[in-house]
Amino acid sequence: MSLPRSEPVKIGVLYSTTGVTGLIEASQQSATLFAVDEINRAGGINGREIQLHVRDPGSIAANYATMAEDLIVDKGVRLIMGCYMSSGRKLVIPVVERHNALLFYPTLYEGFEYSRNVFCTGTLPNQTCVPLADYMLEKFGSRVFMIGSDYIYPYETNRIMKDFVFERGGETVEETYVPLDASEDHYRAIAERIALLSPDFVFSTVVGVGVEHLYRSFAKSGLNPRVTPIASVTTSEAEIAAMGADLGEGHFTSASYFQSVDTQTNRQCLENYRRFMGRDAVTNMCWEAAYFQMHILANAMRMMGSDDPVSLLRAIPGMEFDAPQGRVRMDEENHHAYLHTRIGRANSSGQFDIVRSMPEVLRADPFVIAHTPAGGGPSEHGLSAVAGSWS
Numbered sequence: 001m002s003l004p005r006s007e008p009v010k011i012g013v014l015y016s017t018t019g020v021t022g023l024i025e026a027s028q029q030s031a032t033l034f035a036v037d038e039i040n041r042a043g044g045i046n047g048r049e050i051q052l053h054v055r056d057p058g059s060i061a062a063n064y065a066t067m068a069e070d071l072i073v074d075k076g077v078r079l080i081m082g083c084y085m086s087s088g089r090k091l092v093i094p095v096v097e098r099h100n101a102l103l104f105y106p107t108l109y110e111g112f113e114y115s116r117n118v119f120c121t122g123t124l125p126n127q128t129c130v131p132l133a134d135y136m137l138e139k140f141g142s143r144v145f146m147i148g149s150d151y152i153y154p155y156e157t158n159r160i161m162k163d164f165v166f167e168r169g170g171e172t173v174e175e176t177y178v179p180l181d182a183s184e185d186h187y188r189a190i191a192e193r194i195a196l197l198s199p200d201f202v203f204s205t206v207v208g209v210g211v212e213h214l215y216r217s218f219a220k221s222g223l224n225p226r227v228t229p230i231a232s233v234t235t236s237e238a239e240i241a242a243m244g245a246d247l248g249e250g251h252f253t254s255a256s257y258f259q260s261v262d263t264q265t266n267r268q269c270l271e272n273y274r275r276f277m278g279r280d281a282v283t284n285m286c287w288e289a290a291y292f293q294m295h296i297l298a299n300a301m302r303m304m305g306s307d308d309p310v311s312l313l314r315a316i317p318g319m320e321f322d323a324p325q326g327r328v329r330m331d332e333e334n335h336h337a338y339l340h341t342r343i344g345r346a347n348s349s350g351q352f353d354i355v356r357s358m359p360e361v362l363r364a365d366p367f368v369i370a371h372t373p374a375g376g377g378p379s380e381h382g383l384s385a386v387a388g389s390w391s
């Protein structure tokens with residue numbers, strides 16, 4: 001449907017600002033509001049303003065589905081930005097499929113999914129876990145302890161990571177899962193077990209409030225990140241800002257984006273964001289994906305002169321955008337994104353020193369066809385040089 005002249009473009013925003021993952025999702029909500037502010041100031045979508053319908057699912061998976069249904073049925077929304085935990089996304093997918101709406105999902109996840117009605121702009125295991133396994137095994141050794149929150153994303157990611165570690169000659173010494181709302185005492189017992197087993201590094205897929213408990217218990221148990229670091233794909237500047245830079249310092253994260261990425265686009269975006277949110281605002285990988293996916297959607301709507309999902313499904317595959325992480329592109333086929341890959345070590349300022357980065361974007365390989373960063377193979381479309389060496 002092309003847009004009637006007077007009608008605003010309606011977009012649903014489904015990030016939790018309360019509950020266990022409220023902190024990181026609040027950053028995704030802020031990124032969306034910021035991007036929409038930029039878009040509306042620049043004339044909206046060919047003169048039409050974007051109107052946001054914002055909901056807080058409270059980090060409860062079922063709420064994402066009921067709120068998505070309400071947005072679509074009651075508010076006439078067909079485009080939704082949202083979800084962090086895979087448990088929520090998995091419940092929203094049938095809703096958007098039934099109503100032929102679109103979900104834009106800006107969070108790292110485990111892959112093994114394709115829906116015509118979902119575009120994923122966060123990283124997949126081939127874009128973060130493979131490079132992280134290579135780096136940690138090379139620098140620290142081959143005995144890995146795995147800890148995750150107790151839901152689908154950590155189970156699936158650790159399953160994939162275990163294969164990567166095994167193929168590289170490593171060994172998983174133990175694997176454990178912690179309830180999303182577990183207390184610090186629960187983590188303290190695990191940290192003591194880690195100290196006893198003395199692995200070369202810990203791979204963490206803990207999310208939400210548990211991140212602070214894990215890093216604090218780690219420090220209290222006398223574990224030293226110079227000897228036994230935590231390697232994660234979920235611990236970002238947001239969690240470190242909440243727990244304090246001293247607890248994060250020395251630990252590693254693999255991501256497409258860090259606030260410290262040193263490009264003019266990132267510096268300018270950060271400056272603009274701080275004018276919008278306040279001088280102390282901190283960005284992170286999930287913030288960045290939420291930001292750039294909103295701009296990609298806006299560009300697609302401008303190009304088609306329409307907010308109709310059927311038109312947008314034709315426009316979005318292959319679209320590129322100069323994101324804060326660097327130039328990104330939506331895959332022509334798999335509804336994921338070509339993204340940059342970096343490994344950062346958290347420093348005493350709560351930021352990441354980038355210790356390794358791929359020179360070019362990596363294609364998303366949702367079904368882990370290849371167990372290398374190149375994933376599903378090099379791009380046929382020119383932007384990516386996926387087999388590139390590390391810098």
Ligand code: ACM
Pocket residue numbers: 084085086087107108109110153154207234
């Ligand atoms: C996640 O659950 N995809 C972080």
